[in-house]
Amino acid sequence: xxxxxxxxxxxxxxxxxxxxxxxxxxxxxxxxxxxxxxxxxxxxxxxxxxxxxxxxxxxxxxxxxxxxxxxxxxxxxxxxxxxxxxxxxxxxxxxxxxxxxxxxxxxxxxxxxxxxxxxxxxxxxxxxxxxxxxxxxxxxxxxxxxxxxxxxxxxxxxxxxxxxxxxxxxxxxxxxxxxxxxxxxxxxxxxxxxxxxxxxxxxxxxxxxxxxxxxxxxxxxxxxxxxxxxxxxxxxxxxxxxxxxxxxxxxxxxxxxxxxxxxxxxxxxxxxxxxxxxxxxxxxxxxxxxxxxxxxxxxxxxxxxxxxxxxxxxxxxxxxxxxxxxxxxxxxxxxxxxxxxxxxxxxxxxxxxxxxxxxxxxxxxxxxxxxxxxxxxxxxxxxxxxxxxxxxxxxxxxxxx
Ligand code: SF4
Numbered sequence: 319x320x321x322x323x324x325x326x327x328x329x330x331x332x333x334x335x336x337x338x339x340x341x342x343x344x345x346x347x348x349x350x351x352x353x354x355x356x357x358x359x360x361x362x363x364x365x366x367x368x369x370x371x372x373x374x375x376x377x378x379x380x381x382x383x384x385x386x387x388x389x390x391x392x393x394x395x396x397x398x399x400x401x402x403x404x405x406x407x408x409x410x411x412x413x414x415x416x417x418x419x420x421x422x423x424x425x426x427x428x429x430x431x432x433x434x435x436x437x438x439x440x441x442x443x444x445x446x447x448x449x450x451x452x453x454x455x456x457x458x459x460x461x462x463x464x465x466x467x468x469x470x471x472x473x474x475x476x477x478x479x480x481x482x483x484x485x486x487x488x489x490x491x492x493x494x495x496x497x498x499x500x501x502x503x504x505x506x507x508x509x510x511x512x513x514x515x516x517x518x519x520x521x522x523x524x525x526x527x528x529x530x531x532x533x534x535x536x537x538x539x540x541x542x543x544x545x546x547x548x549x550x551x552x553x554x555x556x557x558x559x560x561x562x563x564x565x566x567x568x569x570x571x572x573x574x575x576x577x578x579x580x581x582x583x584x585x586x587x588x589x590x591x592x593x594x595x596x597x598x599x600x601x602x603x604x605x606x607x608x609x610x611x612x613x614x615x616x617x618x619x620x621x622x623x624x625x626x627x628x629x630x631x632x633x634x635x636x637x638x639x640x641x642x643x644x645x646x647x648x649x650x651x652x653x654x655x656x657x658x659x660x661x662x663x664x665x666x667x668x669x670x671x672x673x674x675x676x677x678x679x680x681x682x683x684x685x686x687x688x689x690x691x692x693x694x695x696x697x698x699x700x701x702x703x704x705x706x707x708x709x710x711x712x713x714x715x716x717x718x719x
Pocket of ligand 1 (some may be wrong): 396398435
């Protein structure tokens with residue numbers, strides 16, 4: 319997971335980003351309208367990124383019980399519970415990593431329920447905590463088809479957000495600036511897509527595990543030249559590796575797809591386990607969620623409304639089936655792992671028969687493992703290891719026949 323030059327570059331980009339955050343600051347969901355906030359002149363902080371840091375640093379288990387004490391239930395989003403718990407305990411992994419005593423205070427909080435309603439509760443909590451204006455974007459949910467009426471609806475909500483943002487920041491939105499930010503977001507997104515597509519090669523130079531780390535700039539620095547430059551360099555590095563047959567998993571024998579949230583506290587051990595078993599995880603809908611093909615700088619607001627409403631998590635099961643079928647084919651996948659994240663039903667796509675329909679359609683076997691993004695009480699190392707090793711062996715057996 320650490321063989322790429324770009325991972326070193328990423329460390330300094332993240333350090334500059336966190337140390338450079340200054341008022342006025344807007345908090346935003348990871349697939350929220352960051353371009354509007356950036357064009358208005360806010361620095362942007364992403365609580366989900368903080369949630370992932372709490373998971374990856376395995377500090378989440380310390381903070382989740384504190385949120386339970388404050389009335390947040392066991393079964394709800396463990397980004398929410400670990401983040402609120404850390405806030406209540408006055409701690410953050412940003413301190414050790416970047417010397418920040420706390421996440422930056424918000425001047426405006428913005429969420430988009432295109433991913434889940436949980437973000438409304440999570441961000442609403444911090445609105446009350448910091449006595450800060452909160453704006454929610456509520457698009458139509460679980461769509462099979464996104465219509466132009468849906469896009470009108472979201473565009474109108476973006477216009478209302480702009481009015482609030484202008485009041486908070488004290489100046490009107492510069493539409494030329496918005497177009498420029500959307501242009502940079504589109505460029506970054508196109509490059510990120512090409513980065514992920516390098517794993518269509520056999521053997522793959524990039525793994526899902528690498529992707530979960532390398533995706534940080536397309537989430538937190540979307541709409542900046544920094545993100546564009548980073549992905550330009552990363553793409554060149556991956557193409558070079560690919561030309562030299564330098565694979566993420568040496569002696570790759572089996573190609574897997576990861577469906578659902580990462581298990582942040584087990585990225586390393588899962589990567590090691592599957593690598594030892596010659597299994598490369600070559601694609602995921604998670605990393606692909608920050609590809610926004612529809613961004614168009616000549617029509618910034620409507621194109622953002624379309625792009626953010628069309629994301630995978632906000633779609634109906636028929637559309638999800640179509641996307642998965644296409645990705646399994648493009649990435650030459652042998653088997654699919656569904657992660658049933660116990661505190662995120664929104665991004666666990668194994669609960670309504672989709673794995674069975676997908677296998678019936680494609681002949682590609684699937685395995686569902688229980689776990690969670692941050693709450694490791696829902697995850698068993700032993701059980702996951704046994705099930706993954708058995709699954710990979712079965713797939714190897716299929717190859718041999
Ligand atoms: S999509 Fe899932 S993990 Fe993300 S904020 Fe919503 S409930 Fe939490």
